[in-house]
Amino acid sequence: MAQQKITKQSDDFSQWYIDTVLQAGMADYAPVKGCMVIKPYGYAVWEHMQQALDGMFKATGHVNAYFPLFIPESFLKKEAEHVEGFAPECAVVTHGGGKPLEEPYVVRPTSETVIWSMYAKWIDSHRDLPILINQWANVVRWEMRTRLFLRTTEFLWQEGHTAHATEQEAAEEVAKILDIYADFAENYAAVPVLKGRKTDKEKFAGALYTTCVEALMKDKRALQWGTSHHLGQNFAKAFNVTFQTESGGRDLVWATSWGVSTRMIGGLIMVHGDDKGLRLPPKLAPHQVVIVPIYYSDEERQTVLQKVDALTAELKGDVRVKVDDRANYKPGWKFNEWEMKGVPLRLEIGPRDVAENQAVVARRDKGPKEKQTISLNGIKPTILDLLADIQRGLYEDALKFREENTFQANGYDEFKEILDNKLGFIYAHWCGNRACEQAVQDETKATIRCIPFNQPEEAGQCVYCGKPSEMRVPFAKAY
Amino acid sequence: MAQQKITKQSDDFSQWYIDTVLQAGMADYAPVKGCMVIKPYGYAVWEHMQQALDGMFKATGHVNAYFPLFIPESFLKKEAEHVEGFAPECAVVTHGGGKPLEEPYVVRPTSETVIWSMYAKWIDSHRDLPILINQWANVVRWEMRTRLFLRTTEFLWQEGHTAHATEQEAAEEVAKILDIYADFAENYAAVPVLKGRKTDKEKFAGALYTTCVEALMKDKRALQWGTSHHLGQNFAKAFNVTFQTESGGRDLVWATSWGVSTRMIGGLIMVHGDDKGLRLPPKLAPHQVVIVPIYYSDEERQTVLQKVDALTAELKGDVRVKVDDRANYKPGWKFNEWEMKGVPLRLEIGPRDVAENQAVVARRDKGPKEKQTISLNGIKPTILDLLADIQRGLYEDALKFREENTFQANGYDEFKEILDNKLGFIYAHWCGNRACEQAVQDETKATIRCIPFNQPEEAGQCVYCGKPSEMRVPFAKAY
Structure with missing residues (x-):
């Protein structure tokens, strides 16, 4: 297919x-x-x-x-x-x-x-x-x-x-x-x-x-x-x-x-998400790890699946594991499928890996060039560490993205310019008047997302009417 | 109240x-x-x-x-x-x-x-x-x-x-x-x-x-x-x-x-359920054990609650425990309340129990005269055993009740007589004809509950029309 x-x-x-x-x-x-x-x-x-x-x-x-x-x-x-x-x-x-x-x-x-x-x-x-x-x-x-x-x-x-x-x-x-x-x-x-x-x-x-x-x-x-x-x-x-x-x-x-x-x-x-599809944080992913067995003969299949079964049994209870043993699909097809579905970790196990007691591990949050080979001895803590690292990494990526897309605007022209070219959260002064809030929304579709709890006081002028304001608030176009 | x-x-x-x-x-x-x-x-x-x-x-x-x-x-x-x-x-x-x-x-x-x-x-x-x-x-x-x-x-x-x-x-x-x-x-x-x-x-x-x-x-x-x-x-x-x-x-x-x-x-x-209210099987009971602390002074209260806290911590994770420490209600009132709510086990702990390192335990499936005193040393396995025993006992009671209220009827008069005086499951022969099934329902409100899988074959005559039948089926008045 x-x-x-x-x-x-x-x-x-x-x-x-x-x-x-x-x-x-x-x-x-x-x-x-x-x-x-x-x-x-x-x-x-x-x-x-x-x-x-x-x-x-x-x-x-x-x-x-x-x-x-x-x-x-x-x-x-x-x-x-x-x-x-x-x-x-x-x-x-x-x-x-x-x-x-x-x-x-x-x-x-x-x-x-x-x-x-x-x-x-x-x-x-x-x-x-x-x-x-x-x-x-x-x-x-x-x-x-x-x-x-x-x-x-x-x-x-x-x-x-x-x-x-x-x-x-x-x-x-x-x-x-x-x-x-x-x-x-x-x-x-x-x-x-x-x-x-x-x-x-x-x-x-x-x-x-x-x-x-x-x-x-x-x-x-x-x-x-x-x-x-x-x-x-x-x-x-x-x-x-x-x-x-x-x-x-x-x-x-x-x-x-x-x-x-x-x-x-x-x-x-x-x-x-990215251009390949979903990227799911381990704590909410239906499958935290997908194992793709790799073999080219019935004999190899038996050897590999035996190892995969033992590994699955070892991880069960602590890690949500999915084994993709579908006969009708090639490994490369499966890799794409599970990347698209955002599974945090993929393990590939072939006959040579069985012989060496190892697996190839690919992280969904890293590029394909960063595949590693890990030992199957004591693999559970390694996997739990990797999952925790991915969980942390996704949060940090998202935080960095938000910070890179958070701006300050000091005048209405600058405000509109940022909205037109960059979007993101735009912190601007607001006088507290509903009429200004409504006018900004009518003219730009941006709304005040909230009055943040931890926002420092700062004297300034309302981005719309120029009247005194005590605090910036984040505007954005929203879903 | x-x-x-x-x-x-x-x-x-x-x-x-x-x-x-x-x-x-x-x-x-x-x-x-x-x-x-x-x-x-x-x-x-x-x-x-x-x-x-x-x-x-x-x-x-x-x-x-x-x-x-x-x-x-x-x-x-x-x-x-x-x-x-x-x-x-x-x-x-x-x-x-x-x-x-x-x-x-x-x-x-x-x-x-x-x-x-x-x-x-x-x-x-x-x-x-x-x-x-x-x-x-x-x-x-x-x-x-x-x-x-x-x-x-x-x-x-x-x-x-x-x-x-x-x-x-x-x-x-x-x-x-x-x-x-x-x-x-x-x-x-x-x-x-x-x-x-x-x-x-x-x-x-x-x-x-x-x-x-x-x-x-x-x-x-x-x-x-x-x-x-x-x-x-x-x-x-x-x-x-x-x-x-x-x-x-x-x-x-x-x-x-x-x-x-x-x-x-x-x-x-x-x-x-019984005349006191609910009786819940331990596996589905929101609270499997209710602990009622008993005290008559602030000092006693402190002593008793300290023990109760330790006990709750010990049971947590394995047993669903509720502590009823409401100040406005007397112990006897609480006993009635939790019996009505069907909690399988009640523990009563007073100052003397604390001194003796024991608790009084009352089972919801037994009468009040069967209260026992149990040691708090290694109480968890005792409680788990009691809960398993109550779970089993409730099933056995229900099975015994069903068996005592399962009857055979060989003619329509006998069938109606049982329905009028005893109800329960009435096993009677049925020819397989929908018209007979409907007529019985119209005349008595009893319906065929199912054609049991494990029902032995037995030659007989339909309880309604008298035609040959190969098997009895359970009739009952139903919700």
């Missing part, structure tokens, strides 16, 4: 992305407009993401639960900003069991309303707080233009919904979760992120404020990796959720919500 | 079930008709079920993927029996993104049609087979009368959808999965099951044949625990899925599908 070519990133990044996702078997277009199918290889990446995040949520006291897919239309309308933000994107169920419904249901675009209708039932006393619930679920937000993983009508995500006795406690939760998202991005996905607060214009519909982590893709556009919202008492008011305080009064409950989605898979691909 | 009473099983089993599910915090009614909320404690049971099953699926070569929630209405109509079976239960999306849709979407009641539309794209050669895909997802089948876990409009499940080159290979897959379901039921859920084939009347809409595992609840009604279907070439025909054979011809692909759902949680509750 002929191997298909992947468009070069420098020729057409968007087509490179589509080619890579489709040819690596990550996802496919569904017959339903705007929807995708997550294929087994892509879903395995999602499973590793879920496992890591779920462990972090549980280690910080969170539990999982499941709330209904359908939300009565009237619920969505109870919080004014929320309905305005989400109603236009909703899928609406009007018929069920062969009959028209009295009240239409929307398919959840996010679950604040249905969850807070339940919290109203569950919360009565300070002893019922905090509630720290997370849900792994599918959600629907209508899209006509599909971009696999990045923009689809249906996507998978987790949504945390917590309830607290005080504003401060909710704020601490918001920060704790953002730290988890940043930790996961950097230490599992090898994706460096900026941490900060969204501007009021960019915040979640119904939130007091939204915090986020933002990453830079290889086409120098930004991607929102995850968000953690302080919802204040907005949903408690909308659903009348109060609790008896320790001193005997009754207060409204404070809320947070937070989520990351299968969109992260798109980010992972666009941060690490 | 006052503890609520649970209705006695013998007074009203159905109310006992509702009381138990609600008071143990397993699930709650959602504000959407027919829907439920799976609360954290219930969801944790589901997570343990998922983990065990997912491991079994993967160990037999299956991979997970994700297909869209929405299915174009026209897809459902492509397989005649399938649409007849499912269309009346569908929820229909008619509007999206603020506009009426050109073609309505149904919310998946099961995913054969959308999955086979993709397989048509993915399968071209015998080298693409088999496809062994499973999906963990939510599905919707319209229900007006909710029974938490047992009958809800939306429920969670897994659905496997496999594609094979031959009828025989598909048949082997069907059998392999049924074995997994039986293994899981008996060795994880401690629920003994009958394995067999459904009658044509009871088979899946669109299947060649359906196999199933069936369990008996404590109210002596049957519950279908899981099903594994041979779909023949029906969906391949409907979606025109053919492959090039090794000899160069083109054949239609053979299919299977199989699923178990959150309904199993209802079964788990109804097989093991």
